Structures are given as C-alpha cells and as structure tokens.
Amino acid sequence: MAWWNTHRDFKNSINKDINPDLASERKFPPFNVEKLTNLLDGGIENTRVRRRVEAAIHSDPVFSRENQYFLSSSERYERGIQKSIHLKKKMVQLGWMKDGPEIQWLNRVLAGDIGFNVHAVFVNCILELGTDEQIAKWIPLAQNYNIIGTYAQTELGHGTYLRxxxxxxxxxxxxxxxxxxxxxxxxMKWWPGDLGRSATHALVLAQLYIKGKNYGMHPFLVQIRSLHNHSPLPGITVGDIGPKMGFEHIDNGYLILRNIRIPLQNMLSRYSQVLPDGRYVKQGSEKINYFSMILVRVSMIDNAVVNTLTKACVIAIRYSVVRRQSELKPGDTEAKILDYQTQQGKLLPQLAAVYAFHFIGPYLHDFYNRVHHEIKSGNFQSLPELHALAAGLKALLTEYSSAGVEVCRRACGGHGYSMLSGLPSLYSYVLAACTYEGENTVLYLQTARYLVKCFASGQSGQSLPQSVAYLTSELSRRCQARDRSDFLRTEIYLDAFKHRACRLIRGAATKLQAMVQSGVKQYEAWNSSSVELLEASMAHCQYIVVKVFVDAVEKLDSDPAIQKSLKHLCHLFALHWIRTNAGSFLHDEYISGNQLDMVTASYLDLLLLLRKEAVILVDAFDYTDEQLNSALGSYDGQVYQRLFEWAQKAPVNHQVNSAYENYMKPLFHSALSKL
Amino acid sequence: MAWWNTHRDFKNSINKDINPDLASERKFPPFNVEKLTNLLDGGIENTRVRRRVEAAIHSDPVFSRENQYFLSSSERYERGIQKSIHLKKKMVQLGWMKDGPEIQWLNRVLAGDIGFNVHAVFVNCILELGTDEQIAKWIPLAQNYNIIGTYAQTELGHGTYLRxxxxxxxxxxxxxxxxxxxxxxxxMKWWPGDLGRSATHALVLAQLYIKGKNYGMHPFLVQIRSLHNHSPLPGITVGDIGPKMGFEHIDNGYLILRNIRIPLQNMLSRYSQVLPDGRYVKQGSEKINYFSMILVRVSMIDNAVVNTLTKACVIAIRYSVVRRQSELKPGDTEAKILDYQTQQGKLLPQLAAVYAFHFIGPYLHDFYNRVHHEIKSGNFQSLPELHALAAGLKALLTEYSSAGVEVCRRACGGHGYSMLSGLPSLYSYVLAACTYEGENTVLYLQTARYLVKCFASGQSGQSLPQSVAYLTSELSRRCQARDRSDFLRTEIYLDAFKHRACRLIRGAATKLQAMVQSGVKQYEAWNSSSVELLEASMAHCQYIVVKVFVDAVEKLDSDPAIQKSLKHLCHLFALHWIRTNAGSFLHDEYISGNQLDMVTASYLDLLLLLRKEAVILVDAFDYTDEQLNSALGSYDGQVYQRLFEWAQKAPVNHQVNSAYENYMKPLFHSALSKL
Structure with a gap:
C-alpha cells in the first residue's frame, strides 16, 4: 500500500512509535535521566506534583492548545479569559490552595497562555500598598473576578522613566x-494588560497634587467600566492598542481619564496618606515599592525567560537528530544535522546556557528572601546590591535568551519559520521581556552606576558586598593556562571572567573620573562613558552567571555521572562566552592569542562530547508535548507526519477561496480555449 | 479646549505640521539632501521615475496599505492577488513596459506586498530552461495570468541540499x-509560494529516471488544479502549509503527486532532453542553472534585504528624536533619546550599514553582468568567484540586516513591539532571507570552500582572481595606527580587515591540511574545521563589504559635502565591525589593546558627529509614509497622535466582546450588590 493511503485518516495517521533517529539517541544515557529531572525540578516530590498538575491540566479540553496557531487574536483572547475563569473553579474542585505546591507549576504547564495576568499585579499591589480596610473591601471582589483590575502605569510617552x-x-x-x-x-495610559477589553477597574499611577504642590507618583483605584454593561464610564476613553508581535491573547489597552472623581479612600494608603484637611502623611519607607519591582524581575527570569529558551532548545535539538541533510561522508545516507560541527556550535551553547540560567532563579530568590528578611527588621543595607543584581541579570538573561531562541529557530531552517514549529511564538514571547519591566539598556546602566560606586568605595578602602567583593581582590595579570585542558578547570576561566569584569569596570570608572576632574559636568561624563559602562556592566553580570553555575555544579557531587555532564556544560558555557567576547579577554593580554586557540580547541572537543548527550539533556527537562506545542519538537520525533497533519487542519484549507472566485476564475476560464 | 476634544474626529485629528522635534533636525543640512537622494537612486532621472511610480501607486486605492496590520492572513492573501492582477492592467494603461524604467521601482513602492511572486520565478524558468516551442506555448498564458505557476523544488525533508x-x-x-x-x-513539496491556494500549474523539480537509471534533477511542467473549477486534479493533493512568522500574504503550499502522467513535451528541454526512444541528450552547460540561482541572490540583496534595513533605520531614527525620556541634564526637559550615547551606539552603526550595503547591490550586479557576458562567449572562468561572492555576501547581508532591523525595533522600546510601528513586519520579512535561497551557514561554507582552494592555488604560486588576490599580497604584521585619528584613514582599517581575513583563512586551511596529512578523512577534517571555516568566510566577506564601501565613497568627490558625511559613515561602519569582532583583530597582536582603545575613541567621536546628521541621512532615502507604513516613522513625526488614531481603528474596538458576554458578565453582575 502506498504511503499516502495510510495518511488519509488524519487522526490515526501519526505513527506513535518513536522515530528511530530519535530513539537511538536515548539508548545509552550516561546517567539516570529521571534523577536529573528531579534535580531540575528541585526534588523528587516536586516532579511528582508537577506531573500531577500536568495530568490535570492536559486532560481538560478547556486548556487544550490544539489548533492554537490557527486562532485569531480575538479568539486567543477569549480562550485566555475562559481558561482563567475555568482554572479558578478547577483549583477549588481539586483542592489546590493559593499557597499550595501546585501553584508554582501552573505557569509552565499552561505555557503562559492565560488571561488576567495584570489583574494579578493589581491584586498584589492592593495587598502590598493598601490599608487593611482597602484590602478588606477590594481583595475578595478581585480574587473572585467580580471585578477585573489593571495596573495602569506606562503612558504613551513614558515608560521606564517613572518620574x-x-x-x-x-x-x-x-x-x-x-x-x-x-x-x-x-x-494617556498605554500598554497595560487586561485593560483593552476586560478591566472594570484600574490602579492608576498618577502625580499627586495637593494645593498645587506635587507629591510624586501614587496609586489610585479608579472604576473605568460599568459593572452593569461593561461600557466605559463617563469621562473614560478606553480601548485596545491593536496588534502586537506576540501576546495575542492579552488585551493591552489605552486609557484616557477626563476629570474622573474618586473618593479620598481610593488612594492606596499603606505608606502614604492624604488626610481630609489636605495634609500629606508618610509611613514607612518608599523603598518597599522598589522592592516589589525587584520581585517581578526575579520571578520573570524563571517564568518567562529561562523556560522559553529551554523549550526552544528541546525543539531544535530533537529536530536536529531527525532532520537529515547532505552526505557528511560521501556515499553514506544523509547525515543528521546535529552531526555537523556548525549545528553543534549553534545549539549546544544554547543548551549550556539553559542549564546555566536554570541556577540563576534559585540564586536570586535566595538572595531576595534574605534581603526581604533583613528589611523586615529595618535593615535596607543589601537593597542596592540586590537591585543591581536583579536589574543586570534581568537584562543579560532576557537578551541572551532572546538571541538563543532565535539561534534555535534559525537552526531549524525553513521549518523554524512555520508557526507550527512553535519557535516563532517562543521568540516573540521572550523578546518582549527585553523591554518590559525595565528596558535592558537602562537596567544595565543602573547596575553600572552601582558598580562604579562600589569601585570608588573599594578604592577608598571600604569593604564591599559579596557579589562585588572581587573588585578589590588580588588579580593575576596573566591567564595561567598552558594547554587546552587547563581551560576545563573552573578556576582558570572564573579568574578570566573576574579579571575582565574588573578591568572594564575600572576602565569605565577611570574615564568617568578623569572627565569630571577635567571639568566636564557629571551628567555629560556619564553619557559620554555609557557605551563603556554598558560593556562593564555586562561583563560583571556574565561573571556572576558563570560563578553561580560553577558553584551549583560543584554541589552536585552526590551523583558523579550527572555532575560530569553538567561540568561539561559549564565548561562549554564559559568557553563559549570567552570566544564570543574574545576581544575583551585579549585586550590587555590577560589571555594570549595562543591561549585563545586552546579555548577554541577545548570548545570544539566539548561540542563533540555533548553532542552525544544532547537529546538526553533536553529530555531531562521533561516538557510535555502539550507544553512544547511544536510539530518539530515532540517526544516521538515524528516531525514530517505531524507538520503535514497540522497543516491540513489550517482553516484556509477548508474555506471557500474568495480570491479565486473574485479575481482568478475569469482569467483561468479564458485559458481553457487555449490549452 | 481640552486636547481630547480635538481628537474626536479621527480623520482630521492629526496635526499635519512637522513635529518641532523633528523639524529642528532638518534645519541645517550639511549638504543638499535632494542631491544625495539622486545619488542613492542612481541619478536624477531615476528619482523622477521613482516619484512618478510612487504617485501612480499611492494614489490608487487598490494599493492602499491602510489598516493592513488589522487584516487576517486570508485577507492579506486576497489583497495580494487583487493587487497583482490590478497592477498588470494598470501598467498597460500607463504604458509601463516590461523593460521600462518604472519596473525597477515597483517592488520598493509596493513594499513587496503583492502576490504571484513565485509565479514570476515559474515564468523566468520557462524562459530560461524551455525550448522555443515550450516558451511559445506557455509564456503568453502565464504572462496574462491565464495560468498561475509555482516553482516546486523544496520538499518537506529537503531544502538547500538539492541532490x-x-x-x-x-x-x-x-x-x-x-x-x-x-x-x-x-x-512532498513544501513551501513553494503561490502553491497553497492559487497555482494551476507547477514546475516540479524531480529526479529523472529512464529505464531505471537516475539522470538527476530536472524541471517538469505539471498541471495541478482544474482550470474549470480550481479543484485539485486526480492524483494531486495540494494545500496551504499554514501560518508563518511573516509573509502572511503568500500562500506557501504542499503538494503530493501520485502517478501523475505528463507528456514528454512537459520536461523543460533547452539544456537536456529525453528523446522518444529514451535516449538522454545534453545540450550546453548545466552551469547555466547555477547562474540563475546567483541572479536571484544578487537581486534579493537590494530588494528584500537592504530596503528593509533602510526602512527600519528611517523609522527608528525619526522616532528617536521625537521620543523623550529622562533628564539628561538635571532640571532640563526630558532629552531626545537619540542624545544618549547608548542609543547612538545602537542606531548609527545600522545607518552606516545601510549605506555600506547600498553599494553592494551595484557592485554585485556589475560583476554578474561581466560574468554573464563572458559566459555567453563560452568562458566560465569567473563563475566560481561570482558564486562564492554572491553566496557569502547573501549570507552576511541577510544576517547582519536581520540583526540590524531587530536593533532598530528594540531601540524603539515598547512601541517597537506594536505592529503599528511597522518594525515587527520588517523583521519577520528580512529574517526569512537568512534561510531561503540557501541557508546561510551552508552558503558561508561554500564560500569557504572557494577560499581554501584559492589559498592553496596562491601557495603554489598561481595568480588569483581579483576579490581574493589579497591572499597572496604582502601583509604588514602590525597595524600602523599611532593615534585615534589614524583610524579615520581608510588604508589603516582596510589593511586590518585584509590582514584578519587572511589570517583566518590561512588558519582554517592549515588546520584542514594538517588533519588530512595526519590521516583524517577529508570530509571529517572539513567538518571538524567548519566552525573556523565559517569565521574565515565571514571575515573575507566583511573585508569585501568595507572595501566596496571605501571605493564607492572615494568616487563621490564631485560633491565634497556629501562625500564628507559618507566618509564618516564609512569610518563608523568599519570601526563598528572592528569593535564587535575585536578578538580576531587582537588575536595575533596585529592590533594592540592600546590601538583598540583608539578605535573606540574614534568610534565615539563619530557617533557624536553623525548624531547631528542622522535624520538628514535617513530622509535622503526618500521613503514615502505609505512605504514605511509606520506610526513611529512618518515624515511629520506625529508619533503619539498616529499611534492613538491607528489603534482606535483596530477591529476589536468596534466588535462585540464575546469574552465579556460569555464569561465575565455573570461575574461582574454579582459584584453589583457588593459595591
């Protein structure tokens, strides 16, 4: 029977066997994959909970992502709302508590494809910034979706610069x-999510004026749509800002407020209050505001950024052992594309980055919790360090992950351009994170400002916080590596990253100082040095990431097989960054050209080593096919069959072609007499 | 009157004045802008023709791109077909001839937003590969759209590797x-444009078998849909492959052929023929096939790649003098974001690249025409050089331009994520070019293969073709620059690019040779060196681009003011590439760390210089608002008004919100009693 007959019935046509090209990659795992999965999940119990959540969500048709790539943005939006409301009911049914262990997995399992995300920010802000009375009034309504709120901060002409x-x-x-x-x-407010078509209320960030005096930005609770019929209230103009590169399911909106009057009680007043007689009273520190912004940045690294790069790697690496192209060895069958060194050089550094970044989330969360604890007892000392770290790492990880997802997408050739690969959606999703929650350049420069300060403190003999203590440590002037194997020693490359960050920070700070001393205004000197400050800031963040990875891998000594593979990833990651930033390592001859050749040699060796484990290493993340939603990346590797099946379901293949009826038909009919 | 009253009537609300922040940038142009426009168009007469074409197209409502970002892909497809058919009629009316001067501007003016593009490839292939009888039979039908053809080469499992x-x-x-x-x-055929929903015929590339023997790939003309009712013919399965990252208006398709019988006359037989008795006859050289592929690559550089980067630059630079953010000088109004050094460091190198790449098209076209001429007289000698250049430059320019468009997009912050900015569409459009017409890595390696061969020839004393002659020239071992101003001398940086390319090519070739001599198989040695070969190939192409730019600017001495600005761009471009590839210049100490600091100093000086001319330099490309189709990039700079107006037109703002009716309404109603 010809192959196409077996394809007539689309539902049953996918061969459920594992594609042998993928199966062979899994035959000899160098370690226990389930154990690595447990480790990545943060423990065996976590894996169990995650799979329970997956089973509950994936078996519920409301959460199905089938045909998602064929939906219009309006349909995506409606499904997002439906899912949010359904999820709330389901959680009650299943007995999942708000602070239960299932919650941390919801975002991953639902793949972020759910509405009312900014409503959640609205709720958190009231909890954080509201008085007890305000919380008692608004939170039950908001938590039951009896009202939907948005957080209306960004304006058409104003983003990262809040003042x-x-x-x-x-x-x-x-x-x-x-x-x-x-x-x-x-x-006008522009961009807030859940505003365009959903929200009944908005937490409006506005400049407070009392008797003509400006008291700065404060949050005000404003009803914007009728609870009767959802129409905008008098004085309100509200709508959707239109199509975007991604986030089709979110109704980002605009909002104009004209003489909208709200009662005195609607300013969130836990930390600052306006009294009936117009007096303005402050309670506690404003820095707490600042602190919740840091938490958002810390959380997005796991939820939005690292998850996305991981999925892209799973898809691209599985596809690359199924896709065959060209004869590698003359006369042989076409080779798996992952056997080409260039393909390894594209994908394996991304895989290494996935593992590196995986450890950043816990590192930052730990730090955050420590500082949180300190702040409760009135100690704000570590806040600047935490802020600088969170800002810089947010910038670095979003930027690198966006680039990494794109490398994965492009490494899948033409099929990576198809929405059905899942990769374009991952890309447009992760990309947005470079801009929201603080534009990356601005964030890098905030970190740079902290580094320059620390550098000056260090110069004047003060002791420095842990993450920047290296600025005053003794540094070797030359890399000690003598052959390629030396670059597989963590202390060798850690020292290189440390030395380079130090040199760049010193260089930028010195230039800045010199300019100011020569009479240039501080702000001008800052601006004239900002390209170099940016580079210094990046170098610092890269050092931190490599250091955290090294430390994390060193702790894995209870499973030497896993530790060995992760060490290779750590080496590859570090050497990849040395190679791609070679100029700044060679600049002062800390690393010589000769040593850089050793780096390359070790890097190429590692590619070969990790090539063999690549599929295992992506399998270990244990993403379900539903989460990946990719015709290229499914566990069974039936790439071509799935692409064909999915494409056939595209609505355009089942609709009348009006372009034919309206334009082509008369032209074609006149050909009939001529052929 | 409050500002919002003036905005009620959307049609009339845009202030037609130039935004003063943009107007001030145009006040003191350092040269005659119209003259630069003429120069970029290739002469004053060309500018005239282009504007005539623009007037004709932009005034015709069929070609309007208003509301384009709100259309579904089906609507985009139908509009594309409508435009193609309308254009043909219009050209007849206006007396524009197929080889007239207007044709070269059509792609730019229509912004690529038109159907039947692969049909044009189908037509060209018949003209190129068909016999006189075949041409006489098919071309009139095809040219009148009485049949629509597709070029069906790529298969679901096979792309760049044609064999x-x-x-x-x-x-x-x-x-x-x-x-x-x-x-x-x-x-199955997968990806061909115009196949999914339009084509009646396909030029199917297939392995020819005669009496069990394979004669390789040949082109066969196959009817696939009925001319009566457009339904697939018996044995044909055809459809659309579904949604993609871009090219929404193109119906990329799939095609399965089951025992489809076509007459002997339907194999295109200008160069190879099957005789009735089964004999296979070859006429002329196969290389001619090869040659038309080169032309496609050469043409796409202008049409798809450089145009797109240019438009992105126009949009981002105009926006960056209108957008204000933060106080640069304390107490001042917020600064134009282009006044920040980091923003200059993002956008001005892209502007420089636009000018650099602008000269690559003519350079390659000239070379192509020369080789074409030689081939006609039977001389195929320059074909490998042309092929290597076109392949490498296609890869370099598509890759760099994609990255550049994304830099521009991201430099516009949140608004760059809105489709209304025009930037996401430009990005997904240019991105595709990294993959189609040859995947870039494959192309770079083809160029590398040529370079390694030339290097060997050079070693053995043979003289080398012009573009690679430098491989045997005398090279200085150290960069001669003594202060920052030396890096504004073209011979200094040209020598650096030459030296670096040479070193990398020699390094990769030497490694390859050594491996083979040590007993490694040739194909293994090639694969094991391919990361380094890739780098060598890129370095060669970068040298060529810088060289072509330098040569082009040197010829502009008839207008010293224009030449001066373009010289600055050329310097910036070269120094930007030295900085971003610093490792390979420092590697053998050709450039010292000290000299690299001079590079940075000059680079920063140039940013300041070019900042002042940036708007003028993008204006000179003379893109119309219709071509840009960007709320951020219009000539008048009325960014916020336009974003607001366009957003209000989004269909979701005029439709019933079924998510409210279906899901939110009951929840909100139950809040009424509680508030």
Whole structure:
C-alpha cells in the first residue's frame, strides 16, 4: 500500500512509535535521566506534583492548545479569559490552595497562555500598598473576578522613566475627592494588560497634587467600566492598542481619564496618606515599592525567560537528530544535522546556557528572601546590591535568551519559520521581556552606576558586598593556562571572567573620573562613558552567571555521572562566552592569542562530547508535548507526519477561496480555449 | 479646549505640521539632501521615475496599505492577488513596459506586498530552461495570468541540499509520458509560494529516471488544479502549509503527486532532453542553472534585504528624536533619546550599514553582468568567484540586516513591539532571507570552500582572481595606527580587515591540511574545521563589504559635502565591525589593546558627529509614509497622535466582546450588590 493511503485518516495517521533517529539517541544515557529531572525540578516530590498538575491540566479540553496557531487574536483572547475563569473553579474542585505546591507549576504547564495576568499585579499591589480596610473591601471582589483590575502605569510617552509620568490626581478638599486627568496625548495610559477589553477597574499611577504642590507618583483605584454593561464610564476613553508581535491573547489597552472623581479612600494608603484637611502623611519607607519591582524581575527570569529558551532548545535539538541533510561522508545516507560541527556550535551553547540560567532563579530568590528578611527588621543595607543584581541579570538573561531562541529557530531552517514549529511564538514571547519591566539598556546602566560606586568605595578602602567583593581582590595579570585542558578547570576561566569584569569596570570608572576632574559636568561624563559602562556592566553580570553555575555544579557531587555532564556544560558555557567576547579577554593580554586557540580547541572537543548527550539533556527537562506545542519538537520525533497533519487542519484549507472566485476564475476560464 | 476634544474626529485629528522635534533636525543640512537622494537612486532621472511610480501607486486605492496590520492572513492573501492582477492592467494603461524604467521601482513602492511572486520565478524558468516551442506555448498564458505557476523544488525533508530531493519523474516509453511521484512523506513539496491556494500549474523539480537509471534533477511542467473549477486534479493533493512568522500574504503550499502522467513535451528541454526512444541528450552547460540561482541572490540583496534595513533605520531614527525620556541634564526637559550615547551606539552603526550595503547591490550586479557576458562567449572562468561572492555576501547581508532591523525595533522600546510601528513586519520579512535561497551557514561554507582552494592555488604560486588576490599580497604584521585619528584613514582599517581575513583563512586551511596529512578523512577534517571555516568566510566577506564601501565613497568627490558625511559613515561602519569582532583583530597582536582603545575613541567621536546628521541621512532615502507604513516613522513625526488614531481603528474596538458576554458578565453582575 502506498504511503499516502495510510495518511488519509488524519487522526490515526501519526505513527506513535518513536522515530528511530530519535530513539537511538536515548539508548545509552550516561546517567539516570529521571534523577536529573528531579534535580531540575528541585526534588523528587516536586516532579511528582508537577506531573500531577500536568495530568490535570492536559486532560481538560478547556486548556487544550490544539489548533492554537490557527486562532485569531480575538479568539486567543477569549480562550485566555475562559481558561482563567475555568482554572479558578478547577483549583477549588481539586483542592489546590493559593499557597499550595501546585501553584508554582501552573505557569509552565499552561505555557503562559492565560488571561488576567495584570489583574494579578493589581491584586498584589492592593495587598502590598493598601490599608487593611482597602484590602478588606477590594481583595475578595478581585480574587473572585467580580471585578477585573489593571495596573495602569506606562503612558504613551513614558515608560521606564517613572518620574516622567504625566497623569495627575488633584485633591479637591471641598468634595474630599481626587480628580484624575490625562493632561495630554502622550499622557494617556498605554500598554497595560487586561485593560483593552476586560478591566472594570484600574490602579492608576498618577502625580499627586495637593494645593498645587506635587507629591510624586501614587496609586489610585479608579472604576473605568460599568459593572452593569461593561461600557466605559463617563469621562473614560478606553480601548485596545491593536496588534502586537506576540501576546495575542492579552488585551493591552489605552486609557484616557477626563476629570474622573474618586473618593479620598481610593488612594492606596499603606505608606502614604492624604488626610481630609489636605495634609500629606508618610509611613514607612518608599523603598518597599522598589522592592516589589525587584520581585517581578526575579520571578520573570524563571517564568518567562529561562523556560522559553529551554523549550526552544528541546525543539531544535530533537529536530536536529531527525532532520537529515547532505552526505557528511560521501556515499553514506544523509547525515543528521546535529552531526555537523556548525549545528553543534549553534545549539549546544544554547543548551549550556539553559542549564546555566536554570541556577540563576534559585540564586536570586535566595538572595531576595534574605534581603526581604533583613528589611523586615529595618535593615535596607543589601537593597542596592540586590537591585543591581536583579536589574543586570534581568537584562543579560532576557537578551541572551532572546538571541538563543532565535539561534534555535534559525537552526531549524525553513521549518523554524512555520508557526507550527512553535519557535516563532517562543521568540516573540521572550523578546518582549527585553523591554518590559525595565528596558535592558537602562537596567544595565543602573547596575553600572552601582558598580562604579562600589569601585570608588573599594578604592577608598571600604569593604564591599559579596557579589562585588572581587573588585578589590588580588588579580593575576596573566591567564595561567598552558594547554587546552587547563581551560576545563573552573578556576582558570572564573579568574578570566573576574579579571575582565574588573578591568572594564575600572576602565569605565577611570574615564568617568578623569572627565569630571577635567571639568566636564557629571551628567555629560556619564553619557559620554555609557557605551563603556554598558560593556562593564555586562561583563560583571556574565561573571556572576558563570560563578553561580560553577558553584551549583560543584554541589552536585552526590551523583558523579550527572555532575560530569553538567561540568561539561559549564565548561562549554564559559568557553563559549570567552570566544564570543574574545576581544575583551585579549585586550590587555590577560589571555594570549595562543591561549585563545586552546579555548577554541577545548570548545570544539566539548561540542563533540555533548553532542552525544544532547537529546538526553533536553529530555531531562521533561516538557510535555502539550507544553512544547511544536510539530518539530515532540517526544516521538515524528516531525514530517505531524507538520503535514497540522497543516491540513489550517482553516484556509477548508474555506471557500474568495480570491479565486473574485479575481482568478475569469482569467483561468479564458485559458481553457487555449490549452 | 481640552486636547481630547480635538481628537474626536479621527480623520482630521492629526496635526499635519512637522513635529518641532523633528523639524529642528532638518534645519541645517550639511549638504543638499535632494542631491544625495539622486545619488542613492542612481541619478536624477531615476528619482523622477521613482516619484512618478510612487504617485501612480499611492494614489490608487487598490494599493492602499491602510489598516493592513488589522487584516487576517486570508485577507492579506486576497489583497495580494487583487493587487497583482490590478497592477498588470494598470501598467498597460500607463504604458509601463516590461523593460521600462518604472519596473525597477515597483517592488520598493509596493513594499513587496503583492502576490504571484513565485509565479514570476515559474515564468523566468520557462524562459530560461524551455525550448522555443515550450516558451511559445506557455509564456503568453502565464504572462496574462491565464495560468498561475509555482516553482516546486523544496520538499518537506529537503531544502538547500538539492541532490537529496526525492520526487521522481519516470519516463514511460510506451505512452511517451513521464510519471511523477512523491515516494514518501518527506518528499512532498513544501513551501513553494503561490502553491497553497492559487497555482494551476507547477514546475516540479524531480529526479529523472529512464529505464531505471537516475539522470538527476530536472524541471517538469505539471498541471495541478482544474482550470474549470480550481479543484485539485486526480492524483494531486495540494494545500496551504499554514501560518508563518511573516509573509502572511503568500500562500506557501504542499503538494503530493501520485502517478501523475505528463507528456514528454512537459520536461523543460533547452539544456537536456529525453528523446522518444529514451535516449538522454545534453545540450550546453548545466552551469547555466547555477547562474540563475546567483541572479536571484544578487537581486534579493537590494530588494528584500537592504530596503528593509533602510526602512527600519528611517523609522527608528525619526522616532528617536521625537521620543523623550529622562533628564539628561538635571532640571532640563526630558532629552531626545537619540542624545544618549547608548542609543547612538545602537542606531548609527545600522545607518552606516545601510549605506555600506547600498553599494553592494551595484557592485554585485556589475560583476554578474561581466560574468554573464563572458559566459555567453563560452568562458566560465569567473563563475566560481561570482558564486562564492554572491553566496557569502547573501549570507552576511541577510544576517547582519536581520540583526540590524531587530536593533532598530528594540531601540524603539515598547512601541517597537506594536505592529503599528511597522518594525515587527520588517523583521519577520528580512529574517526569512537568512534561510531561503540557501541557508546561510551552508552558503558561508561554500564560500569557504572557494577560499581554501584559492589559498592553496596562491601557495603554489598561481595568480588569483581579483576579490581574493589579497591572499597572496604582502601583509604588514602590525597595524600602523599611532593615534585615534589614524583610524579615520581608510588604508589603516582596510589593511586590518585584509590582514584578519587572511589570517583566518590561512588558519582554517592549515588546520584542514594538517588533519588530512595526519590521516583524517577529508570530509571529517572539513567538518571538524567548519566552525573556523565559517569565521574565515565571514571575515573575507566583511573585508569585501568595507572595501566596496571605501571605493564607492572615494568616487563621490564631485560633491565634497556629501562625500564628507559618507566618509564618516564609512569610518563608523568599519570601526563598528572592528569593535564587535575585536578578538580576531587582537588575536595575533596585529592590533594592540592600546590601538583598540583608539578605535573606540574614534568610534565615539563619530557617533557624536553623525548624531547631528542622522535624520538628514535617513530622509535622503526618500521613503514615502505609505512605504514605511509606520506610526513611529512618518515624515511629520506625529508619533503619539498616529499611534492613538491607528489603534482606535483596530477591529476589536468596534466588535462585540464575546469574552465579556460569555464569561465575565455573570461575574461582574454579582459584584453589583457588593459595591
């Protein structure tokens, strides 16, 4: 029977066997894969919980992602809302508690494909910034979705620079109300999620004015749509900002407020309050505001960024052992593309980065919790260090991960351009993270500002916080490596990263100092040095990432087989970054050209070693096919069959072709007489 | 009157004045902008023709791109077909001839947003590969759109490696027919444009079999859909491959052929022919096939790649003098973001690249024409050089331009993520070019193969073709620069690029040779060196691009003011590449760390210089607002107004929100009693 007959019935046509090209990669795992899975999940119990969550979600048709790539953005939006509301019910049914162990897996299992995300920010802000009365009034409503809120901060003309926000909230003592206004076009709220088509309420960030005096940005609770019929309330103009590169399921919106009056009680007042007589009272530190922003950055690294790069690696690496192209050895069958050194050089550094970044989340969370604890007892000392780390690592990881997903996508050739590969959606998703929660260049420069300060403190003999202590440590002037194997020693490459970060920070700080001393204004000197400050900041963050990876792998000595593979990944990761940033290692001859050749030699050796384990190493993350939602990346490797099946389901293949009816038909008919 | 009242009537609300922040940038142009426009167009007459074409196209509502970002892919497809058919009529009306001066501007003016592109390839192939009879039969039909053809080469499992294609065409002598078959899933045709929903015919590339013997790939003309009712003919399975990252208006398709019989006359037979008795006859050289592939690559550099990067630069640079963020100088109004050094460091190198790449098209076209001329007289000597150049430059320019568009997109912050900015579409458009017409890594390695051969020839004393002659020239061992101003001398940086390319090519070739001499098989040695070969190939192509730019600018001495600005761009471009590839310049100490600091100093000086001219330099490309189709990039700089106006037109803002009706309404209603 010809092959195409077996394909007539689409539902049953996929051969459920594992593609032998993929199966052969799994035959001789160098370690216990399940154990690595447990380790990555943070323990065997976590793996169990995750799989329970997966079973519950994947078996529920409401959460199905089948045909997702064929949906319009309106359909995606509606499904997102449906899923959110259904999830809340389901959690009650299943007895999953708000602080239960299942919650941490929901984002991964649902693949972020759910609505009311900014509503959750709205809820958190009220909990964080509201008084007890405000919490008692609003939280039950919000948690039951009886109202939907958005967090309306960003304006059409204002993003990362919060002080520039132009929306005003003026206290009218005569009525005991705030009057909220959008004073000009550039001041309209723009981008907030859940605003465009859903929200009934908005937490509006606005400049507070009392008796003509500006008290800075404060949060105000404003109802924007009727709870009767969802129409905008008088004075409100609200809508959707239109199509975006990704996040089709989110209704990012715009909002204009014209003389909107809200009661005095609607300013969130845990930390600052306006009294009926117009007095302004502050309680506690503003820094707490700052602190919740850090948590968002810390959390997004795991949830939005590392997960996405991981999925892209799973897809691209599985595909690369199934796809065959060209004869590697003349006369042989076509080779798996992962057998080409260039393909290894594209994908394996991304795989190494996935493992490196996997350890950053816990590292930052630990640090965050420690600082949180300190702050509770009134000690804000570590906050600047935490802020600098979170900002820089957010920038580095989002930037590298975006580039990495794109490397994976492109490594899948033409099929990586098809939405059915899953890769374009991953890319447009992770990409956004370079901009939201602080534009990366701005964040890098915030970290740089902290580094320059620390450098100066170090110069003047003060002791430095842990993550920057190396700025005052003794540094060797030359790399000690004598042959390629030396570059497989962590202390050798750690020293290189440390030395380089130090040199770049010193260089930028010295330039800055010299300019100021020569009479240039501080702000001008800063701007004129910012390209170099940026490079210094990156180098510092890279050092931290390599260091955290090295430390994490060293702790894995209870399973030597796993540790060995992860060590190779760690080496590859470090050497990849040395190679791709070679200029700054060679610049002061810390590393010689000769040594760089050793780096390359070891790097190429590692590619070959890790090539053999690549599939195992991506399998260990244990992503389900539903989470990957990729015709190229499924566990069974039936790539071509799945592409064909999915494509056939595209709606355009089942609709009347009006372009034919309207334009082509008459032209084709006139050919009939001529052929 | 409050500002929002003036915005009620969307049609009339955009202030048609130039935004003063943009106007001020145009006040003191350092040269005659119109003259630069003429120069970029290739002469004053060309500018005239282009503007005539623009006037004709932009005034015709069929070609309007208004609301394009709100259209579904089906609507985009139908509009593309409509435009193609309308354009043909219009050209007749306007008297534009097929070889007239207007044609070269059509792609730019229509912004590629038109159907039947692969049909044009189908037509060209028949003209190129068909006999006179075949041309006489098919071309009139095809040119009048009485039939629509596709070029069906790529298969589900086979892309760049053409010899791997699996579709078969078996000669059946008894009926004087070819029998075309898709022998397995991976052999189905996949990706051809115009195939999914339009084509009536396909030029199927298939392995020719006569009496069991394979004669390699040949082109066969196959009807696939009925001219009566457009349904697939018996034995044909055809459809659309579904959604992609871009090219929404193109119906890329799949095609399965089951025992499709076509007459002997349907194999295109200008260069090889099957006689009725089954004899296979070759006429002329196969290399001619090869040659048309080169032309496609040469042409796409201008049409798809450089145009796109240019538009992205226009948008991002105009936006960056309108967008203001943060106080640069404390107490001042917020600064234009282009005044930040980091923003200059993002955008100005892209602007320089636009100018650099602008000169590559003519350079390659000239070379192509020369070789074409030689080939006509039977001289194929320069073909390998042309092939290597076109392959490598295609790879370099598509890769760099994709990255550059993304830099521009990201430099626009959140608004760059909105489709209304125009930037996401430009990105997904240019990105595809990294894969189609030859995957870039494969192409780089083809160039590397040529370079390694030339290196060996050079070693053995043979003289080398012009573009690689430098491989045997005398090279200085150290860069001669003594201060930063030396890096503004073209001979200094040209020598650096030459030296580096030479070193990398020699290094890779030497490694390859050594491995083979030590007993490693040639193919293994090649694979094991391919990461280094890739780097060598890139370095060679970068040298060529810098060289072509330098030569082009040197010829502009008739207008010293323009020449001066372009010289600055050329310097910036070269220094940017030295900085971003610093490792390979420092590696053998050709450039010292000290000299690299001079490079950085000059680079930063140039950023400041070119900052002032940036808007003028993008204006000179004279893109119309219709071509840019960007709320951020219009000539008048009314960014925020336009974003707001366009967003309001989004269909979701005028539709019933079924997510509200279906899911949110009951929840909100139950809040009414509680508030």
């Amino acid at each position: 520039g926000l132009e929306t005003t909230a003026t206290f009218d003592m005569s009525t005991q109300e705030f009057v909220i206004n959008t004073p000009k076009v550039s001041a | 791997g294609l699996e579709t078969t065409a078996t000669f059946d002598m008894s009926t004087q027919e070819f029998v075309i078959n898709t022998p397995k899933v991976s052999a």
